[in-house]
Amino acid sequence: MVFLSNIVMIMTRYWQLFLIKGIGYTLLLSVIAVAGGAFFGSLMALGKRSKIKILKWIITAIVEVVRGTPMLLQLYFGVFVFPKIIPPLNALPYIYSVSIVLIINSSAYVSEIIRSGIEAVDPGQMEAARSLGLTQRTAMLSIILPQAVKNILPALGNEFITVIKETSLASTFFVGELMTQEIVVRGTTYLALECLTITGVLYFVLTFVLSKGLKRWERSMKAHA
Amino acid sequence: MKKAIAIVLALVLGLFCLTGCTKANDKKLSVAYDKYAAELTASGTNGTLTVALSPDFAPMEFYDASKSGDAAIVGFDVLLAKYLAKELGMNLQLKPMSFEACQVAVQTGSVDIAISGFSWTKSRAENYELSDWYVAGENETQQSIICLKENEGKFTKAEDFKGHSIGYQGASLQEQLVSETFGNMSDVDSKTYVYADLGVAVEALKAKQVDFLAVAHGNGESIIASSNDAIAFTGFDFEVAEIYKNNVCLLQKGNKDLLNKVNTALAKALSNDYYSGWYDASKVYAGVSTLDELGFDDDGNKISE
Amino acid sequence: MLDIKNIYKNFGDNHVLKGVSTTVEKGEVLTIIGVSGSGKSTLLRCMNLLEEPTFGEVWMEGKLMTPVDPYLHFDVIRASNTYKSLVAEGMGDEEAIEKIKAEDLLKEKHHGRAEGAEYAALMKKIYDENHIDINLGRQKMGMVFQNFNLFNNKTVKENITLAPVKIGKQRLKDAKKRGETVTKTAADIEAEADKKAMALLERIGLQEKANVYPSTLSGGQRQRVAIIRALAMEPDVMLFDEPTSALDPEMVGEVLDLIKDLVKSGMTSVIVTHEMGFAKEVSDRVIFMHDGVIAEEGTPDEVFNHPQNPRCKDFLSKVLY
Numbered sequence: 001m002v003f004l005s006n007i008v009m010i011m012t013r014y015w016q017l018f019l020i021k022g023i024g025y026t027l028l029l030s031v032i033a034v035a036g037g038a039f040f041g042s043l044m045a046l047g048k049r050s051k052i053k054i055l056k057w058i059i060t061a062i063v064e065v066v067r068g069t070p071m072l073l074q075l076y077f078g079v080f081v082f083p084k085i086i087p088p089l090n091a092l093p094y095i096y097s098v099s100i101v102l103i104i105n106s107s108a109y110v111s112e113i114i115r116s117g118i119e120a121v122d123p124g125q126m127e128a129a130r131s132l133g134l135t136q137r138t139a140m141l142s143i144i145l146p147q148a149v150k151n152i153l154p155a156l157g158n159e160f161i162t163v164i165k166e167t168s169l170a171s172t173f174f175v176g177e178l179m180t181q182e183i184v185v186r187g188t189t190y191l192a193l194e195c196l197t198i199t200g201v202l203y204f205v206l207t208f209v210l211s212k213g214l215k216r217w218e219r220s221m222k223a224h225a
Numbered sequence: 226m227k228k229a230i231a232i233v234l235a236l237v238l239g240l241f242c243l244t245g246c247t248k249a250n251d252k253k254l255s256v257a258y259d260k261y262a263a264e265l266t267a268s269g270t271n272g273t274l275t276v277a278l279s280p281d282f283a284p285m286e287f288y289d290a291s292k293s294g295d296a297a298i299v300g301f302d303v304l305l306a307k308y309l310a311k312e313l314g315m316n317l318q319l320k321p322m323s324f325e326a327c328q329v330a331v332q333t334g335s336v337d338i339a340i341s342g343f344s345w346t347k348s349r350a351e352n353y354e355l356s357d358w359y360v361a362g363e364n365e366t367q368q369s370i371i372c373l374k375e376n377e378g379k380f381t382k383a384e385d386f387k388g389h390s391i392g393y394q395g396a397s398l399q400e401q402l403v404s405e406t407f408g409n410m411s412d413v414d415s416k417t418y419v420y421a422d423l424g425v426a427v428e429a430l431k432a433k434q435v436d437f438l439a440v441a442h443g444n445g446e447s448i449i450a451s452s453n454d455a456i457a458f459t460g461f462d463f464e465v466a467e468i469y470k471n472n473v474c475l476l477q478k479g480n481k482d483l484l485n486k487v488n489t490a491l492a493k494a495l496s497n498d499y500y501s502g503w504y505d506a507s508k509v510y511a512g513v514s515t516l517d518e519l520g521f522d523d524d525g526n527k528i529s530e
Numbered sequence: 531m532l533d534i535k536n537i538y539k540n541f542g543d544n545h546v547l548k549g550v551s552t553t554v555e556k557g558e559v560l561t562i563i564g565v566s567g568s569g570k571s572t573l574l575r576c577m578n579l580l581e582e583p584t585f586g587e588v589w590m591e592g593k594l595m596t597p598v599d600p601y602l603h604f605d606v607i608r609a610s611n612t613y614k615s616l617v618a619e620g621m622g623d624e625e626a627i628e629k630i631k632a633e634d635l636l637k638e639k640h641h642g643r644a645e646g647a648e649y650a651a652l653m654k655k656i657y658d659e660n661h662i663d664i665n666l667g668r669q670k671m672g673m674v675f676q677n678f679n680l681f682n683n684k685t686v687k688e689n690i691t692l693a694p695v696k697i698g699k700q701r702l703k704d705a706k707k708r709g710e711t712v713t714k715t716a717a718d719i720e721a722e723a724d725k726k727a728m729a730l731l732e733r734i735g736l737q738e739k740a741n742v743y744p745s746t747l748s749g750g751q752r753q754r755v756a757i758i759r760a761l762a763m764e765p766d767v768m769l770f771d772e773p774t775s776a777l778d779p780e781m782v783g784e785v786l787d788l789i790k791d792l793v794k795s796g797m798t799s800v801i802v803t804h805e806m807g808f809a810k811e812v813s814d815r816v817i818f819m820h821d822g823v824i825a826e827e828g829t830p831d832e833v834f835n836h837p838q839n840p841r842c843k844d845f846l847s848k849v850l851y
Contacts, residue, residue: 006453013290014290016290076326076329080333081333083335124675124677125679125681125682127580127673127679128680128681128756129681129693131668131673131760132668132759132760133666133669133693133697133763134665134696135665138696142692142696143683146683172322173323173326183281184288185288186424187287188283188288188290188511188512189451190423190447191424192424192425193428193431
């Protein structure tokens with residue numbers, strides 16, 4: 001079939017772009033997004049519980065805006081508006097602005113993951129701890145957070161897999177991840193169906209392998225408790 | 226289950242790797258282009274010229290997969306960008322992004338100029354500073370309609386298209402031409418389809434979801450070349466007003482200073498006829514034509530007639 | 531020992547407690563009975579401030595656990611601007627105080643200056659002289675929950691030693707900060723807590739379970755561990771919130787036996803329960819709650835055998851014991 005021979009031809013010529021650059025950048029962006037997201041998301045979740053009202057308000061605003069607008073819009077914003085606020089970004093390639101947007105986006109979702117992970121812990125645990133005379137802080141550190149982590153980690157894993165797919169939007173700015181490579185190859189070969197098929201298969205393999213690995217890891221964590 | 230997954234993955238990756246053990250030998254294709262590119266290397270002292278373009282549009286701007294970094298972005302518009310930078314005494318920084326994003330970039334002032342196969346349209350003229358036109362070979366001067374091979378040569382007059390569907394890229398010159406030429410097509414069956422990008426449009430044509438596509442002739446050539454003889458020119462060309470025939474650059478509204486400098490450089494290029502050589506070299510690079518066909522020798526030098 | 535003064539508790543528009551007062555003496559066993567929704571659990575939870583009373587005060591061993599409630603201190607009311615203006619308009623002393631109390635007329639009654647400097651100063655004085663840190667107060671009170679609430683991420687022994695160790699170490703740190711000479715080390719504190727925990731576990735025959743996680747225990751075992759967890763802090767009063775309501779019938783006995791032992795050894799206790807036979811057996815005093823107030827109060831004999839309040843009679847007749 002012409003279709004298959006085209007695919008073979010494309011892979012022969014461009015396998016590096018797809019497998020090395022494409023997947024490489026996709027994974028890089030995803031790791032940056034989720035690692036940064038986990039860090040800032042934790043700070044945000046903490047800040048939301050503080051008594052300083054203005055802090056709570058700012059964090060809530062960020063979370064609501066980020067969760068309420070499309071990622072593509074946020075990327076446009078990050079690439080065209082951020083450099084006006086942070087001049088050093090002008091000289092840097094777009095992947096920096098894109099990474100910042102991805103981190104902010106992931107932080108918002110992660111902070112909600114953390115918040116609901118904490119809230120999912122039986123409130124009786126906190127009541128029992130406080131009844132013994134333990135401070136709020138000790139109770140959180142010794143009892144609540146360790147149990148919340150068991151709720152949070154699987155959700156974080158899912159966020160990672162979601163981010164893998166979302167990084168495809170960065171292709172608007174040709175940052176080099178998998179979808180960018182698809183556009184590039186398609187632009188030279190005009191073989192859209194073949195290029196999209198290859199890219200689709202690669203994304204699927206990526207997310208499939210990762211979610212299987214995630215399930216394994218979840219199971220091993222449950223066994224521990 | 227674990228084993229099965231591992232085997233499947235190994236096979237899939239193995240298949241990909243087996244077929245990819247040799248890097249494509251495209252050295253020959255770029256030999257003429259590289260000569261021009263070398264001549265146009267900038268040595269800027271007046272700052273940096275940032276240029277937005279969308280490298281998904283052979284032969285105007287596209288990627289050379291065997292290269293990396295900025296050098297991987299090639300095409301006619303890239304040569305033009307290099308030329309402008311050199312004339313202005315500036316360093317060149319290419320900013321690749323989608324076609325729509327290019328326009329946003331210019332509007333917000335994120336880049337100085339967008340050179341990405343833009344045609345003159347009234348709404349663009351209202352919202353941007355448009356440079357003088359430059360000649361992108363016959364890429365824009367000739368606007369054609371392509372079809373599946375079986376329809377080749379059968380549709381040569383505007384009336385022939387009544388009752389059929391025509392597609393084009395959104396916000397393009399072709400869109401304007403189609404509505405002007407076939408605007409009175411209010412027959413029951415005639416439809417127009419808008420596509421975000423040409424690749425998708427081509428797939429629609431192959432799948433018979435649309436009967437015809439309106440494209441710039443140069444793009445049509447690229448499309449036909451990679452279609453394995455499935456697509457052909459209908460033989461119909463649009464009547465293109467002079468003002469539409471060529472490409473322009475987009476600058477931010479109000480940026481008269483840069484606009485004047487660009488126009489000066491463009492005028493020089495036009496009078497020295499740089500454009501045809503650049504376009505031909507780009508066509509060879511994109512694999513649409515050969516060195517031989519377009520009058521280059523094997524070292525990439527233009528054979529003077 | 532434990533003094534509950536005029537507790538009101540509102541959850542939004544829902545008035546659960548409507549003026550409850552009682553005193554628990556040292557060594558006394560007080561049982562609270564009543565239908566669901568009568569406010570018994572809420573009252574218990576107000577005692578260690580898991581619920582904060584809307585009005586009223588809770589005093590533990592002579593120390594104030596809640597904020598100062600000005601409506602319980604007439605001299606404070608008299609110092610307020612609202613009182614002064616009412617009296618200036620011609621109202622009598624008692625009448626003014628009643629009106630202010632009934633209509634909750636004091637503004638910013640806990641913190642503000644709206645009622646004047648004199649009022650604020652008096653409030654602060656009462657607070658400073660009598661208030662005890664809530665955590666310190668709770669350390670002297672043990673609570674046992676209907677759903678046990680053992681710490682799922684800690685072993686049985688760790689459940690028991692966690693509070694004594696954390697609090698003990700904190701006390702050590704504070705003492706050092708204040709410059710006092712300390713003879714114990716952190717390791718000592720841990721060792722002591724460990725010994726005590728094992729002793730408590732032996733007391734209930736669960737010493738082999740010291741290093742397992744609560745999820746592997748039966749309900750009855752969990753509740754008994756929960757009880758000794760509270761005991762590890764050596765509280766002066768124990769609060770039981772329906773300790774057997776979530777247990778399968780065959781395990782109720784072992785938990786009630788433990789509580790009986792505890793009570794017999796002289797532990798001051800407040801118990802909310804549906805186990806009438808048990809209540810009759812261990813209580814010194816019984817309170818029947820209805821609709822947010824104490825409807826009947828007396829010795830077990832008085833309340834169970836000769837109830838005066840019609841609703842109490844009705845309730846008891848429905849409960850077979």
